[in-house]
Amino acid sequence: QVKLVESGGGSVQAGGSLRLSCTASGRTKNNLHLGWFRQALGKEREFIAMITWNGRNTDYANSVKGRFTISRDNGQNTVYLQMNSLKPEDTAVYYCAGSEVLAIPLPYEFDHWGQGTQVTVSS
Numbered sequence: 502q503v504k505l506v507e508s509g510g511g512s513v514q515a516g517g518s519l520r521l522s523c524t525a526s527g528r529t530k531n532n533l534h535l536g537w538f539r540q541a542l543g544k545e546r547e548f549i550a551m552i553t554w555n556g557r558n559t560d561y562a563n564s565v566k567g568r569f570t571i572s573r574d575n576g577q578n579t580v581y582l583q584m585n586s587l588k589p590e591d592t593a594v595y596y597c598a599g600s601e602v603l604a605i606p607l608p609y610e611f612d613h614w615g616q617g618t619q620v621t622v623s624s
Contacts, residue, residue: 503527503613505597510618513587517622521582523597523615531601535573535580536611539593539620546596548608550582558605565591587622595620 509521525533536551550561550571559571568587573580580597599613600606 503529503533503599505599505613505615507595507597507615507618510595510620512621512623515587515589515622515624517587518583518585519587519620520584521595521597521618521620523580523582525578525580525599529599529601531603533613534600534602534606534611535571536598536600536606536608537571537580537582538596538598538608538611539591540596540617541590541593544593549595551600551606551608551611552580553605560605584620587620589622589624591620592622593620594618 504526507523532554534553537549540546552559552571570583594617596617597615598611600611602610
């Protein structure tokens with residue numbers, strides 16, 4: 502069973518930056534791709550970014566391209582989400598997610614979830 506634990510959320514003013522971290526533990530059948538999703542109040546959970554197990558491939562939602570950067574440190578079993586130029590509309594609970602599919606995962610193929618961390622951006 503894979504366990505994902507996020508940290509680094511908080512409150513920031515618009516234009517500011519935050520870095521989220523997520524540490525993975527437990528056993529997996531295959532290599533673990535990692536991603537970030539978010540859910541704003543009253544909205545559905547949406548895909549934000551993902552990075553393959555070896556770090557060779559990344560993908561981002563259009564809404565965060567150029568502002569957010571996903572990276573990982575496999576030695577620390579940790580994935581990061583650097584968030585710059587934050588906007589009030591980035592306010593949400595951010596979830597770390599994992600996928601063990603053999604190919605590059607699609608958003609619906611993430612099936613391991615962390616507990617979430619709140620990010621609040623004020624104007």
